[in-house]
Amino acid sequence: MIEQTPVFRLSVDDHLMIAHSLPGEYFGAAQQLHGATLALTATFERQGLNEHGVVMDIGLAHQLLAAVLEPLRHQNLDEHTDFAEKISTTEVICHHIALQVAEALPQAHGLQAVEVAAEENPQARASVRLVLQ
Template identity: 40%
Template sequence: MFSLTVADHIMVAHSFRGEAFGPAQRVHGATFVVEAEFRAPRLDAANLLVDIAAARVELRAILDEIDYRNLDTVPEFAGQNTSTEFLCRHIHGRLCAALRGGRLRESGHMVEAVKVLLRESPLAWAAYEAPVTGGAG
């Protein structure tokens, strides 16, 4: 299986509901390094998995929707705890839609799975991985 990863970062504000979250129930900020890994069993005729430039552009476009935002005010996330895991799945779904829509060029149609990893710090991160046609994608 081949893989190709692109990365970027975002800064958000949010709060959580529920006593299990302790002080994180108050509005706080988070900075995430976001990694998107595309996996395919073969390469295209040019020996590419996906167009890396197109993958970077698409990831940035998805992240621009939430970067420098208070996620508590994003209508799409209403009623949700926007945990790191939740955000991984959200970004995964958007990337899979981009793949299915041809926005990562023709070679993107060979991608079978996507993994999205958000690093909160060098010591803590979360990820979501699923087939392009399954899961949240």
């Protein structure tokens, strides 16, 4: 049987250039300050479509992601206040971005989840999915 109300997803992409270091022997050479460019995808998910026949406005999705990334662009996350007392792993960065995107959503958005994925290179990626209340 096919589900009567399918789950739809809309994804938008951007990228983020940062510098950071990952302290501790666990991270090997990444302990040293280095640059990283993360290819990011934000995915917005909802049960069914809104009254306009979409998950959400694609332009708004792009704007939300870009606005969240702007304060992080070309920054050293070791010195960024949002990452104080945190190790800026790809997973932690994804979580930070997802939380900021979720908080920036308009009221009555109707979404059930937001996911942020980051590709470090063509063979490595991480993601987090936040279920919205």
